[in-house]
Amino acid sequence: MLKKKHLALLVSAGSITLAGATTAQADTFEDTVNRGAVQCGVSDGLPGFSAPDDDGNWQGLDVDVCRAVAAAVLGDADAVNYISLNAVERFTALQSGEVDILSRNTTWTTTRDTTLGLNFTGVNFYDGQGFMVSRDLGISSADELDGASICIQSGTTTELNLADYFRANDMEFDPIVFDTSEQTVGGYQAGRCDVLTSDTSQLAALRIQLDDPEASVILTDVISKEPLGPVVRQGDDVWFNIVKWSLFAMINAEEYGVTSENAEEMLDSENPDVARLLGQDGNYGEGMGLEADWAYNIISQVGNYAESFERNVGMDSPLEIERGVNALWNDGGFQYAPPIR
Amino acid sequence: MIHNKEVIPAQPAPKGTIGPIAWLRGNLFNGPINSLFTLLGLYVLYLLVVPTIQWAFIDADWVGTSREDCSRVGACWVFVNARFNQFMYGLYPSSEYWRANIVFGMFAAIIAWMVIPRLPFKRWVAVFALLAFPVIAYVLLHGGYFDLPRVSTHRWGGLMLTLLLATVGMVGALPIGIVLALGRRSNMPIVKSFCVIFIEFWRGVPLITILFMASVMLPLFLPTGMGVDRLVRALIGLTLFQSAYMAEVIRGGLQAIPKGQEEAAAALGMTYWKRMGLIVMPQALKMMIPGIVNTFISLFKDTTLVMIIGLFDLLGIVQAALSDSRWLGFSLEGYVFAAFVFWIFCFSMSRYSQYLERKLNTGHKR
Numbered sequence: 001m002l003k004k005k006h007l008a009l010l011v012s013a014g015s016i017t018l019a020g021a022t023t024a025q026a027d028t029f030e031d032t033v034n035r036g037a038v039q040c041g042v043s044d045g046l047p048g049f050s051a052p053d054d055d056g057n058w059q060g061l062d063v064d065v066c067r068a069v070a071a072a073v074l075g076d077a078d079a080v081n082y083i084s085l086n087a088v089e090r091f092t093a094l095q096s097g098e099v100d101i102l103s104r105n106t107t108w109t110t111t112r113d114t115t116l117g118l119n120f121t122g123v124n125f126y127d128g129q130g131f132m133v134s135r136d137l138g139i140s141s142a143d144e145l146d147g148a149s150i151c152i153q154s155g156t157t158t159e160l161n162l163a164d165y166f167r168a169n170d171m172e173f174d175p176i177v178f179d180t181s182e183q184t185v186g187g188y189q190a191g192r193c194d195v196l197t198s199d200t201s202q203l204a205a206l207r208i209q210l211d212d213p214e215a216s217v218i219l220t221d222v223i224s225k226e227p228l229g230p231v232v233r234q235g236d237d238v239w240f241n242i243v244k245w246s247l248f249a250m251i252n253a254e255e256y257g258v259t260s261e262n263a264e265e266m267l268d269s270e271n272p273d274v275a276r277l278l279g280q281d282g283n284y285g286e287g288m289g290l291e292a293d294w295a296y297n298i299i300s301q302v303g304n305y306a307e308s309f310e311r312n313v314g315m316d317s318p319l320e321i322e323r324g325v326n327a328l329w330n331d332g333g334f335q336y337a338p339p340i341r
Numbered sequence: 342m343i344h345n346k347e348v349i350p351a352q353p354a355p356k357g358t359i360g361p362i363a364w365l366r367g368n369l370f371n372g373p374i375n376s377l378f379t380l381l382g383l384y385v386l387y388l389l390v391v392p393t394i395q396w397a398f399i400d401a402d403w404v405g406t407s408r409e410d411c412s413r414v415g416a417c418w419v420f421v422n423a424r425f426n427q428f429m430y431g432l433y434p435s436s437e438y439w440r441a442n443i444v445f446g447m448f449a450a451i452i453a454w455m456v457i458p459r460l461p462f463k464r465w466v467a468v469f470a471l472l473a474f475p476v477i478a479y480v481l482l483h484g485g486y487f488d489l490p491r492v493s494t495h496r497w498g499g500l501m502l503t504l505l506l507a508t509v510g511m512v513g514a515l516p517i518g519i520v521l522a523l524g525r526r527s528n529m530p531i532v533k534s535f536c537v538i539f540i541e542f543w544r545g546v547p548l549i550t551i552l553f554m555a556s557v558m559l560p561l562f563l564p565t566g567m568g569v570d571r572l573v574r575a576l577i578g579l580t581l582f583q584s585a586y587m588a589e590v591i592r593g594g595l596q597a598i599p600k601g602q603e604e605a606a607a608a609l610g611m612t613y614w615k616r617m618g619l620i621v622m623p624q625a626l627k628m629m630i631p632g633i634v635n636t637f638i639s640l641f642k643d644t645t646l647v648m649i650i651g652l653f654d655l656l657g658i659v660q661a662a663l664s665d666s667r668w669l670g671f672s673l674e675g676y677v678f679a680a681f682v683f684w685i686f687c688f689s690m691s692r693y694s695q696y697l698e699r700k701l702n703t704g705h706k707r
Contacts, residue, residue: 044648044653044657044660045665046664047666051666052658052662052665053665054423054424054667055435056431056434059665081493081495082432082495084651086649088553089556089650089651092560092561097560209670313666318408318666318667318669
């Protein structure tokens with residue numbers, strides 16, 4: 001792990017100078033139009049975020065970002081070349097121009113945003129460390145975990161976050177440490193602890209693998225910040241804006257109640273917000289070099305944020321992650337998009 | 342003196358020394374300690390085999406389309422079934438499978454033609470396999486010519502990619518390895534030191550490092566837009582790495598040929614290439630079959646390392662399939678399937694090499 005980190009640092013250190021030199025002349029938008037496809041870097045397999053389905057089509061929340069950009073730029077959500085990247089090579093692939101968007105479960109941090117020659121365009125999933133408990137215990141909030149025995153994977157930041165959280169809240173806990181995530185689940189399953197902790201998106205994937213998933217619940221409280229979002233190269237503001245507003249369009253669509261099903265009817269909507277979003281009242285794509293129907297293409301082909309969320313990680317998927325902090329701002333969550341006007 | 346003039350007719354062996362019971366007594370129960378170990382061994386075998394068969398066959402679920410069709414008592418082969426095409430072709434578009442199938446078919450036909458001794462024109466088939474087949478395979482798989490839709494290499498995967506990597510690695514590594522081995526034994530200092538440095542460099546670095554360098558570092562040193570396809574990068578890295586190993590295997594064979602052979606050939610007035618090609622190499626390569634096949638088998642299994650640079654070989658695509666949220670928790674089935682496919686290929690290679698050794702055995706076996 002340590003070695004990997006070193007390699008990553010080395011690679012990023014070596015690339016800082018290069019990235020500055022290579023991005024100046026980049027015109028990603030034009031390249032994409034000429035190529036007829038968006039080059040999108042995704043994870044090589046992460047439940048709910050990016051994985052090929054039975055027919056070999058990529059599916060997931062991160063994949064939908066790529067599809068949204070393709071719909072906005074090219075009018076076809078399927079015009080995406082998916083390139084699977086592992087954690088070490090993901091930034092190099094973006095810096096070297098192998099991919100134009102990195103939508104790979106990447107946590108937005110200062111170091112990454114400021115020193116790698118990259119820009120984060122937004123947050124498509126607010127992840128964070130959460131807890132899974134047995135339904136029988138009747139616990140509904142993390143405050144009630146005083147004195148619990150907690151299964152945890154050793155040597156991860158999860159362990160540190162946990163200690164910090166319990167100390168800050170003046171609570172006791174009994175850590176039961178395992179080496180791998182499989183062992184941790186095994187320990188939880190065998191009843192060696194009351195609680196299992198990990199990132200919430202991962203907890204959901206672990207929960208399915210239990211013998212009786214229904215007997216466990218994931219608490220909505222999170223104790224750490226892991227904002228995950230798409231990344232683009234620094235120095236190409238047109239492309240940056242396109243990726244940024246593709247996600248915003250999906251979030252705005254949810255807020256205004258536009259879905260992939262009703263998008264066509266909504267074209268005649270009287271609501272000025274909807275009319276502007278769907279390009280019926282002025283062309284708000286012009287500043288990005290896009291057609292007026294850019295957002296309509298995203299919504300009709302990919303869906304709004306709620307649809308994407310529920311389909312991939314939410315209640316319509318096996319993961320059954322609750323919206324929680326990923327709900328809209330007017331619904332108790334963090335998801336907020338600037339208005340289109 | 343009494344002479345018996347008649348030959349005593351041949352008698353069957355005594356009853357106690359033939360038949361299954363005698364075999365059992367001779368091999369499994371000759372003495373109390375061996376009998377004890379035999380029984381113990383049988384018991385351990387029983388403990389292992391019965392639950393495995395129970396899991397893999399008797400309790401297993403075979404038909405269906407989703408995880409709901411699996412009882413989860415035994416193996417869920419439904420998963421492998423649903424993903425079978427993906428395991429074979431990766432993310433290759435399903436409407437274009439026929440192209441991969443043609444290449445698969447031609448590949449199998451060429452192998453069969455080379456392996457079955459009775460078939461004629463081996464030389465021409467070999468020339469076709471080395472010169473025409475790669476071009477045909479590239480045109481078919483990659484497309485972009487003759488109205489075939491283009492399928493870029495990041496969609497290639499599964500067993501198809503594993504076979505491609507292994508075949509290109511083997512076909513490329515053998516000649517490069519021979520040249521390197523000859524170069525290392527050469528008297529010319531520049532040639533010799535080049536070969537030594539090349540071999541020691543590639544052999545001194547783990548394959549995983551080479552693949553990482555090829556995928557992470559190389560793109561940074563190339564100008565933007567001049568991206569070398571990542572499959573090509575992996576192929577070059579794999580071939581050069583294997584050729585270094587191959588060179589050392591072949592050098593071992595060359596050293597086992599007595600110097601007199603080459604000197605005798607030189608005395609007949611043969612040039613260097615004739616001496617090597619007609620006298621030394623045929624003897625050395627024959628002796629080196631186990632070593633060469635060993636390298637090939639390890640190469641075949643090493644191809645799974647391309648997973649770490651984001652290429653979906655057979656193992657990689659199995660792992661990607663395991664991370665589909667609709668199929669979480671079937672890792673055992675996936676890995677058993679991958680292991681089985683790898684075993685089939687490696688075992689066939691091993692059997693063929695044994696056959697080849699017997700066929701080429703001219704009584705020099707030491």
